[in-house]
Amino acid sequence: MTDQVWIEAALSSARPQAVSALLRYFRDLDTAEEAYQEACLRALKSWPKNGPPRDPAAWLIFVGRNAGVDAVRRNKRLTALPDEEKLSDLDDAEASVVERLDGADYRDDILRLLFICCHPDLPATQQIALALRIVSGLSVRQIARAFLVSEAAMEQRITRAKGRIGGAGVPFETPGAVERAERLAAVAAMVYLVFNEGYSAEAAEARARAPLCEEAIRLGRLLIRLFPTEPEIMGLLALMLIQHARADARFGGDGNAILLEDQDRSLWKAPLISEGLALIDKAMRHRRPGAYQVQAAIAALHARAARPEDTDWPQIDLLYRSLEALQPSPVVTLNRAVAVSKIAGPAAALDLIEPLADRLSGYFYFFGVKGNLLMQLGRNAEARVAFDRAIALANTAAEAAHIRGHLDRLMADAGKASVQRGAS
Amino acid sequence: MLYAVLCYNDEAVTSAWSKQEDEMVMGRLMKVQEKVARQGRLGPVARLVPTTAATTLRKTRDEPIVIDGPFAETKEQLLGFYMVDMPSLDAALDFARELAAANPGVGSYEIRPVGYFAQNGIDT
Numbered sequence: 001m002t003d004q005v006w007i008e009a010a011l012s013s014a015r016p017q018a019v020s021a022l023l024r025y026f027r028d029l030d031t032a033e034e035a036y037q038e039a040c041l042r043a044l045k046s047w048p049k050n051g052p053p054r055d056p057a058a059w060l061i062f063v064g065r066n067a068g069v070d071a072v073r074r075n076k077r078l079t080a081l082p083d084e085e086k087l088s089d090l091d092d093a094e095a096s097v098v099e100r101l102d103g104a105d106y107r108d109d110i111l112r113l114l115f116i117c118c119h120p121d122l123p124a125t126q127q128i129a130l131a132l133r134i135v136s137g138l139s140v141r142q143i144a145r146a147f148l149v150s151e152a153a154m155e156q157r158i159t160r161a162k163g164r165i166g167g168a169g170v171p172f173e174t175p176g177a178v179e180r181a182e183r184l185a186a187v188a189a190m191v192y193l194v195f196n197e198g199y200s201a202e203a204a205e206a207r208a209r210a211p212l213c214e215e216a217i218r219l220g221r222l223l224i225r226l227f228p229t230e231p232e233i234m235g236l237l238a239l240m241l242i243q244h245a246r247a248d249a250r251f252g253g254d255g256n257a258i259l260l261e262d263q264d265r266s267l268w269k270a271p272l273i274s275e276g277l278a279l280i281d282k283a284m285r286h287r288r289p290g291a292y293q294v295q296a297a298i299a300a301l302h303a304r305a306a307r308p309e310d311t312d313w314p315q316i317d318l319l320y321r322s323l324e325a326l327q328p329s330p331v332v333t334l335n336r337a338v339a340v341s342k343i344a345g346p347a348a349a350l351d352l353i354e355p356l357a358d359r360l361s362g363y364f365y366f367f368g369v370k371g372n373l374l375m376q377l378g379r380n381a382e383a384r385v386a387f388d389r390a391i392a393l394a395n396t397a398a399e400a401a402h403i404r405g406h407l408d409r410l411m412a413d414a415g416k417a418s419v420q421r422g423a424s
Numbered sequence: 425m426l427y428a429v430l431c432y433n434d435e436a437v438t439s440a441w442s443k444q445e446d447e448m449v450m451g452r453l454m455k456v457q458e459k460v461a462r463q464g465r466l467g468p469v470a471r472l473v474p475t476t477a478a479t480t481l482r483k484t485r486d487e488p489i490v491i492d493g494p495f496a497e498t499k500e501q502l503l504g505f506y507m508v509d510m511p512s513l514d515a516a517l518d519f520a521r522e523l524a525a526a527n528p529g530v531g532s533y534e535i536r537p538v539g540y541f542a543q544n545g546i547d548t
Binding site: 003221278279 | 441443471473478492528529
């Protein structure tokens with residue numbers, strides 16, 4: 001088993017580097033992918049026999065390049081290159097490829113490949129599908145399963161996406177500093193999108209969609225290896241790790257979502273959290289705050305609290321304030337209101353969210369939070385109105401069930417109250 | 425003699441393991457250490473978080489500088505270590521051989537005699 005497991009792991013970890021270098025060489029996504037596939041086939045034959053190459057990515061690039069050239073020539077009815085028996089002895093050639101593709105080249109290649117996947121002409125769902133197919137190398141079937149669509153539909157989505165970027169022109173020149181930063185920001189947003197697709201699934205889908213979170217984390221690790229001193233990339237990876245650490249605690253046996261304060265914290269995965277905390281600590285040292293870092297810092301404060309009552313709400317309030325400054329949004333303010341309710345009480349929080357009513361009139365969580373605050377204030381009739389509205393806006397059965405739980409409690413309280421009144 | 429058995433591998437490869445593969449490897453390594461633990465020869469064991477989470481403090485003549493990332497950018501990273509009390513280098517090598525057999529893929533184990541060791545105590 002060990003050969004097989006190791007070779008597969010080596011192939012999948014070398015994939016982004018190999019495909020992106022082949023893309024630079026052939027300047028065509030399909031040719032690059034086919035060349036990579038061919039190189040993998042040859043690796044499966046050659047590696048068990050000849051032992052693992054010193055640098056699997058360089059080996060795959062070298063062999064893939066020859067295979068691709070070979071295919072191009074065959075199509076042109078020209079002479080083929082030497083066969084793979086000769087190619088499998090790559091020692092000298094491999095070393096020179098390694099030299100030429102060192103560091104910076106790899107980095108820009110992979111960034112380009114990821115950047116192509118998040119082309120602004122593509123809708124978010126196509127960006128994600130394309131990245132999972134091309135960069136992560138998931139099969140169409142795996143992606144289709146994660147998106148809960150048929151394989152044929154996913155195949156079509158990916159083909160359409162490829163067609164769109166094929167015509168759009170791919171930037172092959174080495175990016176300047178500003179352009180590199182812009183690409184990195186777009187790529188980070190796309191990786192976060194992949195993560196959210198997995199994270200926002202409800203219980204019934206969570207198992208099928210969990211691979212999306214894992215892939216996003218893997219892409220995050222790839223990015224941070226390429227850009228080890230970018231605090232926002234540290235923040236992004238930290239955020240994903242800490243959120244994903246809670247995966248097992250987020251749903252009950254009945255499939256209902258469990259709120260942060262009700263989760264069994266012993267189910268949180270400590271290794272992921274400690275890695276996330278290390279990254280966010282490191283990022284903060286740079287004193288270049290950004291939205292991912294702030295969100296990760298908020299997640300870190302929750303993760304650091306052994307019990308819900310240990311949560312540092314004043315600090316969370318401050319962090320949401322800085323997020324409001326970085327990325328003003330009524331949703332951020334709504335989140336801050338939860339922190340405010342813990343510090344200054346429900347009335348203060350209600351004051352904070354009242355002005356958001358217009359902009360969040362179609363937002364499930366607005367009415368969920370509002371109902372909750374009203375309930376805490378004992379304004380049960382108004383709370384019921386807010387909860388009814390929330391149920392109407394619920395996107396998933398689990399969301400609706402969660403609010404229904406609140407309504408049931410309100411009804412029970414109302415019942416108790418009238419019994420008490422009757423008795424007195 | 426106390427030996428530190430330092431585990432090196434390419435992080436890019438180990439982080440490409442799926443959760444199942446990772447658990448399988450850790451399970452196999454656990455079996456190897458249990459044997460040594462029963463003999464009372466096993467000291468602290470640590471698995472390190474990936475080097476992307478590492479920060480390095482480099483001494484300079486003036487103020488030490490703090491940089492992101494591991495001490496050196498190499499092909500293989502230090503992933504963790506075992507402390508074992510072995511009668512000889514050969515015995516320590518045997519232990520490392522068993523670890524290597526339990527662990528798929530490439531990578532290496534460096535065996536270093538421990539010159540100073542303080543048990544101390546941290547609550548985890």
